Amino acid sequence: MAARNAFYAQSGGVTAVINTTACAVIETARNHPDQIAKVYAGRDGIIGALTEDLIDTSRESAQDIARLRYTPGGAFGSCRYKLKSLEQSRAQYERLIEVFKAHDIGYFFYNGGNDSMDTAWKVSQLSAGLGYPLTCIGIPKTVDNDLPITDCCPGFGSVAKYVAVSMREAGYDVASMSKTSTKVFVLEVMGRHAGWITAACGLAGESESEPPHILLFPEVPFDEERFLARVKECVERYDYCTIGVSEGLLNKEGRLMSETGTRDAFGHAQLGGVGQIIAQLVKDKLGYKYHWALADYLQRSARHIASRTDVEQAYAVGKAAVELAVSGQTAVMPTIVRLSDSPYRWEIGTAQLKDVANVEKKMPRDFITDDGFGITAKCRAYLAPLIEGEDYPPYRNGLPHYVRLKNAAVPKKLSGTFKV
């Protein structure tokens, strides 16, 4: 059988290590020239496939592809663009197949989260139905760590490390100043529905007295009275109080504490600012001087402090994806399988896309302490290995020397345009 081309796309919010996965996909594909001819990447993700805007990665040098390993962001562009059901979006799915057919694409690698695994699964169903042979492989990626089956999600470990390091460092700062200045410090972190990233803040401290003193999870409705009592207790005991809060914190009525009113393309509310609300509440009710930080994109792009474990896993899933494809599997996603906590050992496994699609993994309730303000030993045992190890990028002129690819377009073969 002649070698066919592969299509690779990055989907949803990017991470510090999604390009590590891209690097692995391209490098591994280059090792299988008998089966995979060229890897085409979608410019701005799946939109690139719909609009036939493909990037020819064969135009990039081996050296530049290798540099993807340590470059944050999405090198080919990503998008928040969800294909709906086959019934609602049939034209889009058919368009994908049309473009793939025009460019002799026999492999579809989709690197994303829940929505993307759903899309990859639907594409695999449709290609089978249309009699167009297409190998469809999902590749896990999400800072939210909410994909099922896989023990963890590439991208999460590095955010976890960033927020834990940041919380520890800010804690040293606040502790120094508490006598006459800031008493309360709030760090707002990502995680709309699940408290994985909030929980990771908890790794910063090794004892009760160390920051963070309070975590506010999206899983635990905000109880103002109990929260303020705890803040007061911390300040009286330690002279300061540090708090990690999820952007997705809910009030007792189940509404977001912070909702700006705008929504993204998936209909998710745009979040940000609950840190300020919490901090101001402390100031108003207890009179403590506060500072707050909003990590926002810094947390998910911080390749300079990526977790080596995360980098290795991000590479491993990309490599495994290609190996699964060339071995004849389809409609699957490589997973991380944990073999032991300490010493941490893991291997690559495989999940069926249909089992992954649209299933959201929640944080277990027994990962949160009974009082709702901290993480349990069980949670710590789960999280700790994921931030192990550093993987520093090279520097030039004092700054990380990341790569910008040429991203040359593949000449179009289809006439007409497709409106996304």
Add this chain to the structure above:
Amino acid sequence: MAARNAFYAQSGGVTAVINTTACAVIETARNHPDQIAKVYAGRDGIIGALTEDLIDTSRESAQDIARLRYTPGGAFGSCRYKLKSLEQSRAQYERLIEVFKAHDIGYFFYNGGNDSMDTAWKVSQLSAGLGYPLTCIGIPKTVDNDLPITDCCPGFGSVAKYVAVSMREAGYDVASMSKTSTKVFVLEVMGRHAGWITAACGLAGESESEPPHILLFPEVPFDEERFLARVKECVERYDYCTIGVSEGLLNKEGRLMSETGTRDAFGHAQLGGVGQIIAQLVKDKLGYKYHWALADYLQRSARHIASRTDVEQAYAVGKAAVELAVSGQTAVMPTIVRLSDSPYRWEIGTAQLKDVANVEKKMPRDFITDDGFGITAKCRAYLAPLIEGEDYPPYRNGLPHYVRLKNAAVPKKLSGTFKV
């Protein structure tokens, strides 16, 4: 002459490298046992001297003192507490001398910014007037980089590196997502009166097209119309726009933008800092989706990404301070003297405290481009060497392994208390 004790205090906002200076002071003092007996640190800065709450650093092992070199925050505590003029605060100055006398302190090392250099100078004047021999040395420290005479201030280089790295990384993220999601990203940084830190954001980009696209300096009153036009131009040209803004940005009337009192439809004060105000303005006027980050304490405590140049200079000024003291100088401050930009070469110089006290170094106007939105080549040449080199702390369990000292108290010798 018998060896006398030394007093060391950290003052004002702490930095990623003020403990590096503390490390140098203590290590260098230990090398001069004939002149310096013990180094006592003020608990919570100068307040520790006023309240006779001294920390005996001789109780710390050489290994733990060495670990200060890479530990952020202020190991002995700092404070925002300014001694006023000799006339207004005479009792406080006299109390300092009383405590110093009780503990046979012959050396006063004060590690801080403008106010602290003023205090150190006044103490030197008073001790001379009272006939109490005291060697007074100021040691520069401020993320604001606003001390005169010294070419730069220890603490600034590491913040500069942090904001430049963060801006570069966030820029990679936003560029990936701009097709369907975030178009505008705003990073709010410190620097209330001078735009040094804002300028450092500008190091992230090496060409006009690279982030940051716009800088908003406290030196340049905010011009809404010109700003919005520039944002629009960037988004049209690059598909996204990244902005670094100083917390101290002023409006045309010279008032802080963060205090302009924007209110929502219900009359509630707009939450968030100037970064949010700027971002929301873009959203309201141009309709672009935004994200914003508030680095806050993360920027000045980020020892994990400290500038090696900054670390070396922070150590050098601490070492020089002790060497100046034991060589018989007083009422001076070691400075950084730049010998050349490229290759960067520097050496330690000396300034008179009276020339440093209360003088604020502004950023030269020719460091800002004519349009007010960027940095000039001259500015870049000044800033670039200050972020050169990395100086990673050791890690344990995936986190920087910082030290916490014992901070044992020196037994009090005076009766009665002193109210600060």
